[in-house]
Amino acid sequence: MDIRVLPGDFEGPLAALGSGSFCVAVGGISVRFEGLPDGLLTAALERYGPFLSDDPPAHTVRLFEGDEHYLDMAEDKFLRLEEERLPEGRTLVSHSFAAFRPDQQPERGVLLLHSATPVDTAQGALENYLRWVVADLALDRCGFVLHAAGLVRGGRGYVFFGPSGAGKSTLTAMSVAMDPGCGILSDDLVLVTHRGSTIEVASTPFAGTLPQSDKKPGAYLLVGLYRLKQAPHNALRPVEPLAMATAMVLTCCPFVADASARRDRLMPLVESCCAAVPVQELSFLKDPGFWDIL
Numbered sequence: 001m002d003i004r005v006l007p008g009d010f011e012g013p014l015a016a017l018g019s020g021s022f023c024v025a026v027g028g029i030s031v032r033f034e035g036l037p038d039g040l041l042t043a044a045l046e047r048y049g050p051f052l053s054d055d056p057p058a059h060t061v062r063l064f065e066g067d068e069h070y071l072d073m074a075e076d077k078f079l080r081l082e083e084e085r086l087p088e089g090r091t092l093v094s095h096s097f098a099a100f101r102p103d104q105q106p107e108r109g110v111l112l113l114h115s116a117t118p119v120d121t122a123q124g125a126l127e128n129y130l131r132w133v134v135a136d137l138a139l140d141r142c143g144f145v146l147h148a149a150g151l152v153r154g155g156r157g158y159v160f161f162g163p164s165g166a167g168k169s170t171l172t173a174m175s176v177a178m179d180p181g182c183g184i185l186s187d188d189l190v191l192v193t194h195r196g197s198t199i200e201v202a203s204t205p206f207a208g209t210l211p212q213s214d215k216k217p218g219a220y221l222l223v224g225l226y227r228l229k230q231a232p233h234n235a236l237r238p239v240e241p242l243a244m245a246t247a248m249v250l251t252c253c254p255f256v257a258d259a260s261a262r263r264d265r266l267m268p269l270v271e272s273c274c275a276a277v278p279v280q281e282l283s284f285l286k287d288p289g290f291w292d293i294l
């Protein structure tokens with residue numbers, strides 16, 4: 001049976017899970033985790049190694065003892081993540097964790113986990129909390145998170161997006177195999193940010209298919225957004241009009257597109273990005289020859 005959590009469930013007295021802490025940076029957005037037990041801290045330091053940071057955090061979350069179970073598994077066995085807006089703030093709940101971000105202190109958060117939760121499951125809770133927070137903090141910095149693959153060649157960033165199975169991970173792996181100088185930003189989620197009159201794309205630590213160690217941390221000038229379409233030939237076609245390009249990109253924005261209050265902030269940013277950076281449909285073979293037409 002699902003358990004509904006309320007703000008009172010995140011108030012004291014609460015027992016910290018441990019004394020460990022670390023800070024991870026995503027495109028200049030630093031988030032600090034506190035109260036980690038030793039095993040989870042070791043796993044997190046290994047998982048986020050290239051993205052660990054000593055920068056002052058924009059948000060700090062503390063882990064406390066919670067229940068073993070919050071949401072039942074979905075019939076299709078896919079992960080359930082349910083956000084609820086309450087007068088006091090917002091909750092994010094899944095199978096094994098519950099989180100709360102109060103409106104009065106948005107720079108602080110509480111994450112409830114049971115001490116017997118397996119490390120890999122607990123690591124998933126940290127990852128989902130980080131995605132949730134970064135998606136919001138990016139909006140505050142005129143940016144947004146995009147479900148896409150990101151690559152950097154010659155110091156310039158390229159973003160490839162599309163539905164699951166479109167070929168994002170395949171394209172990423174092929175590109176790096178062809179050109180060792182080609183850096184991976186992500187094969188899952190990238191961070192797109194407005195920097196004055198330019199648009200940048202930054203690497204993220206979020207889990208994808210490829211190893212974390214393969215990624216190239218940093219932010220780079222974004223020169224193109226490409227919607228992937230596997231085909232028997234390589235070709236580029238502009239996505240027009242601007243409203244169509246905006247809609248295509250918007251559908252690949254996770255988390256923040258779910259709540260209307262945040263969607264209202266997101267749409268102008270996506271539209272502005274699509275107006276400044278070419279959005280094109282990339283038909284491609286399963287070989288790196290598509291780079292010749294980019």
